[in-house]
Amino acid sequence: MDFDLRLPIGILFTAYGVILTAFGAITNGSDIYKKSLGDNINLQWGIVLLVFGSLMLGLAMRAKKSSDSKN
Amino acid sequence: MNTNAIHLTTLDYSILAIYIIVVIGIGFVLKRHMKSASDFLLSGGTIPVWVTGLAFLSANLGAQEVIGMAASGAKYGIMTSQFYWVGAIPAMLFLAVFMMPFYFGSRARSVPEYLALRFDEKTRGLNAAAFAVMTVASSGASLHALAALLHLLLGWNYNVSLIATSIVVLAYVLKGGLSSAIYTEVLQFFLIVLGFSPLVIIGLNDLGGWSGMVSKLNDPMFTHSWKYLDTTNNPMGVEWFAMVFGLGFVLSFGYWCTDFLVIQRAMAAKSMGDARRTPIIAALPKMLFPFIVIVPGMIALALMKSGSGYAIPNGVTGETDYNLVIPSLIAHYLPTGLLGLAMTALMASFMSGMAGNVTAFNTVWTYDIYQSYIASGKSDSHYMWMAKFATVAGIIISIGFAYVAKNVDNIMDFLQLVFGFVNAPVFATFLLGMFWKRATGHGAFFGLLCGTLAAVIFHGISTPMPLTPGESIPWIKGAWLGAHFTYTSSMAQNFWLAIVAWSVCFSMTIIISLATKRTRTDEELKGLVYSLTPQTKEADEPTWLRPGFLAVIVLAIAVILNIIFW
Numbered sequence: 001m002d003f004d005l006r007l008p009i010g011i012l013f014t015a016y017g018v019i020l021t022a023f024g025a026i027t028n029g030s031d032i033y034k035k036s037l038g039d040n041i042n043l044q045w046g047i048v049l050l051v052f053g054s055l056m057l058g059l060a061m062r063a064k065k066s067s068d069s070k071n
Numbered sequence: 072m073n074t075n076a077i078h079l080t081t082l083d084y085s086i087l088a089i090y091i092i093v094v095i096g097i098g099f100v101l102k103r104h105m106k107s108a109s110d111f112l113l114s115g116g117t118i119p120v121w122v123t124g125l126a127f128l129s130a131n132l133g134a135q136e137v138i139g140m141a142a143s144g145a146k147y148g149i150m151t152s153q154f155y156w157v158g159a160i161p162a163m164l165f166l167a168v169f170m171m172p173f174y175f176g177s178r179a180r181s182v183p184e185y186l187a188l189r190f191d192e193k194t195r196g197l198n199a200a201a202f203a204v205m206t207v208a209s210s211g212a213s214l215h216a217l218a219a220l221l222h223l224l225l226g227w228n229y230n231v232s233l234i235a236t237s238i239v240v241l242a243y244v245l246k247g248g249l250s251s252a253i254y255t256e257v258l259q260f261f262l263i264v265l266g267f268s269p270l271v272i273i274g275l276n277d278l279g280g281w282s283g284m285v286s287k288l289n290d291p292m293f294t295h296s297w298k299y300l301d302t303t304n305n306p307m308g309v310e311w312f313a314m315v316f317g318l319g320f321v322l323s324f325g326y327w328c329t330d331f332l333v334i335q336r337a338m339a340a341k342s343m344g345d346a347r348r349t350p351i352i353a354a355l356p357k358m359l360f361p362f363i364v365i366v367p368g369m370i371a372l373a374l375m376k377s378g379s380g381y382a383i384p385n386g387v388t389g390e391t392d393y394n395l396v397i398p399s400l401i402a403h404y405l406p407t408g409l410l411g412l413a414m415t416a417l418m419a420s421f422m423s424g425m426a427g428n429v430t431a432f433n434t435v436w437t438y439d440i441y442q443s444y445i446a447s448g449k450s451d452s453h454y455m456w457m458a459k460f461a462t463v464a465g466i467i468i469s470i471g472f473a474y475v476a477k478n479v480d481n482i483m484d485f486l487q488l489v490f491g492f493v494n495a496p497v498f499a500t501f502l503l504g505m506f507w508k509r510a511t512g513h514g515a516f517f518g519l520l521c522g523t524l525a526a527v528i529f530h531g532i533s534t535p536m537p538l539t540p541g542e543s544i545p546w547i548k549g550a551w552l553g554a555h556f557t558y559t560s561s562m563a564q565n566f567w568l569a570i571v572a573w574s575v576c577f578s579m580t581i582i583i584s585l586a587t588k589r590t591r592t593d594e595e596l597k598g599l600v601y602s603l604t605p606q607t608k609e610a611d612e613p614t615w616l617r618p619g620f621l622a623v624i625v626l627a628i629a630v631i632l633n634i635i636f637w
Contacts, residue, residue, distance in 0.1 A: 003101065005122055005254050009261060012093050016086065016412060023082060023408050032406040036273050042408040045269050052265065 004064070010057030017050025076384075077224045077402045083411025090262070090415050094243050094255050094422075101247030101254070108454040111248035112434040113180055113339060118250065120345040122257050124352025127336040129256035132263065133213055133424025134417055137364050142393035144368020145383060147306040148293025149636050151368070152361040156296070157319040160354050160629045162327035164622040166337075167350040169601075170328050171618075173505050175338060175346040177598050182331040183439040189504045189599045191512030191590060192443070197519065199439035201493045202331060203432055207465055208486050210428035211472020215483075217421035218473065224398050233473055236418075240426050241466050245459060249434070252426040253336060259416070259423040260356075266409075266416030267363050267397075273404045274370035278377070287373040296636045308536075308560030317566025321573040325498035332431040347618040354625045358632060371396045374403075425469065433461040484547050488530070495569040496522025496576030503580050508593065508600045514584030522576025528552070529571045535561040 024043025027033075033040055105111045118126075143151040179185040183202065187195035218233040243251045278284040285294050292305055309318075327333060327350070337349035374381045384399050386392025401413045437458045446453075476483050500519050503510040531552035534544050536559055544550050548561060558564040596603050614620055 003104070003250075003254075005119075005257060008093055008097055008254075009258060012089065012258065013261070013265070015089055019082070019086065020408050020412070035404055035406050036269075036409075037277055039273070041269055041273065042406060045409055045412075049265060052261075 004060050006056045006060035006063070010053050010055075010060055013049050013053030014057055015053070017046050017048075017053050020046030021050055022046075077398065077410070077414070079225060079411060079414065080407045082407055083414065086408075086411035087415045087418065090258075090419060091239055094251075094258065094419075095239065095246075097254050097258075098243030098246030098251045101250050104250065105246075105248055107451050108437065108458050109180075109451075110250075111455060111458050112430075112437060113335075114249045114253065116339065116341055118253055118339045118341070120340055120348055121352060122253060123336050123340045123345065123349045125260045125356070126253040126256040127333055127349050128353035128357050129260040129263075129420075129423060130333050130336055130427040132260070132360070132420060133427070134420040135213060135216060135424070137263065137267075137417070137420055138216075138394050138397055140361075140364040141368040141371075141396040144365035145372045145393050145396050146368070148288070148290075148369055148372075149361070149365065150292075150296050150305065150307055151365045152296050152632075152636060153314055153318065155357060155361050156629050156633050157315065158323040159327060159357055160625065161319065162323040163350040163354045163357065164626055165324060166328045166334070167347045167354075167618050168622050170501070170505060171337060171347045171350070172343065172604065173599055173601075174334055175340075175343050176604070180338075180438050181434055182329060182334055183435060185599070186500075186504070186515070187439075187443070189591070189596070190510075190515040194500070194512055194516045194519070195439060196444070197516065198497075199435050199443075201490075203435050203440065205490050205493075206332065206428040206432040206435070207468045208472050208490075210425045210432070210465070210469040212476055212483050212486075213421055213424045213428070214469055215473035215476040217418065219477070220398065221418075224402075229477075233470065236422060236425070237466050237470055240422050240429065241463065244426050244429055244466075245462055248458070248462075249335070249339060249430045252423070252430040253339060255419075255426060256336075256423045259419040262412075262416040262419050264356075264363065266413045267367070269409055270397075270400055270404060270413065271363060271366050271370070274367065274374070274400065277379075277404075278370065278373050284369060284373045287377045288369065289376065293369065293372070294636075296633065298637055307562055308558070309563045309566060313563055313566040313570070317570045321495065321498060321569040322566070324502075325494055325496075325569075325573075329497050329501050331435060332427055335431055335434065344612055344616070344618070348616070348621065351618060351621045351625055355628075358625070358629055367400055368393070368396050371400055425466075429462060429465045429469070432465045433458050436461040436465070481547055488547065491565065491568070492523050492526040492530070492572070495526045495572035499573050499577035499580060503577070503584075504600070506601045507581075507584075508596055508602055509584055509589065510580060511584045511587045512590050513587040514580045514582075517583050518576050518580025521579040522572045525575035526568055526572035529568045532556060533558060533564050533568070535559070535564050 020042045024040050024046050028040055028043065107115075109115050140151060140154070174182070174185060177185055177188055179188055183195045183199035186198050214233055214236060217236055218229045221227040221232040222229045243255060247254070275281060275284060278287055288294065291298070297311070337346045340346040340349050371381070371383050375383060381403055383391050383393060384395045386395065397417070401410065405413055437454055441457055441461075442449075442454060496519060499522065500515050504515060530549050532550070532554075533556040534550035534554040535548055536557055537544060544554070549564060558567065593603055598604050
């Protein structure tokens, strides 16, 4: 089957990463972070999700490239 | 917790919406691969091993598991990890090394079908019928729990939540079948890990790290898994023999080594080697899950004891409801944004729990009940149609069960009890089936019935200790034939029930087998019984990929974890 699950995983978490990082950057210093002990957890965790998501996307792309060149 | 205890913003709703779009999208992409009934029901051996491994783990990681483990973490502390490091891991490794060759190597498409090949039709029929009822009932219970939780936390309408969730699950399972369910389970695995980790990180930070949490809990019984098991004087009320033999052996092996819901994931792998590596790959993250699902319960308890103003909320009955540990921590620590991610993870695990049950149900229904007893010898497209029909029917019956669970008090406790009676002895049947060629069909069938009957009787004559002296024990907890055996907790009673049921099934199967004639010749049992099957060839695989070698490494790590949290 030519279905690579890393692609949807990559898309999902890259999207989440972008959204949370951007929202975290806009709301930096906001009162909503009193809950999370003053840490801008959206920004910090957004970056973690972005790294994970792009890693998965990268792996999926690389696999596709090497299977394309074989054919 | 009050209605609307959690307030979601547009941002949180978008995070949920993106997840739903992606899972339905996966279903549509997979649709073009669904050409035959076996593609739809069995995935035709096409799934890569890291995917089957993570799905094997996630199929068991429904929301009730996540919520229940956090609840136990708050009630019993790190001792709850016995369910992982003693319960799950050895059983998963045993499945990988010793049993998978017979499931994958025989021509069986399902666990009940293995029983048909090894024993006879009546043993298969018993197992298939019990399993079919069990899966739709669990799926209904999961659906009810989700709708009730969404109503409580977010103020969503119960009926709307229930129907909307069912439609999402139906949409992707009907399109992509088992493959859809498996791929979605892996997505859910990452969502749970990445959605709940921030909760643990912030919580531990708040308490001053692990040592801060331990000192605020201020009770050594909550931070040791073995040390207080020499007597029943510990939070669980269970001593080591019932723990190791009842939970670690009978219940865990019975679940991980015979339940088609999880084994179906391994059977979808590409090769025998991959099928055997599936439970091992699952075991690695499984060992670390206590830190994501049990530690939040301990954090909640420590936070409560430290006088921070946080309290585990009361449920509808007005008593502390430990099942609200996870939702209340989410509300306590996570701002909008991460809140949406954590709630999406929670909802995703409810939905994939339901999808897992429905995909196991449609396979057992189509192959083990419909094709075997109702209409055999039809065309593949006929069975494909039936598989899709069973998917829709499975979801509709689940909805029915959800409403029964909502409206009939104790019905789920009752079903749980009945499943317990059926499941407790079952591992004895498989163990003898796979490793003793003399076990016969009559032996297996009547042995299983005797084991189940023993479980029922044991329930009738045993009871957990009343919490206050003189308190009467409701019949659902036992003693309806008189309280002859009293246990310190329901858990201890349950573990001993499993031990009794298993032992009766094991000995009766041997006795009846010896008294009856063999119905299968040695030739017929080839590939089904250990002593009659040539050893799996592993010569073409490097040592570090062999299931036996990997299993030893995983077992060593599990032993180290047990020692660290002694």
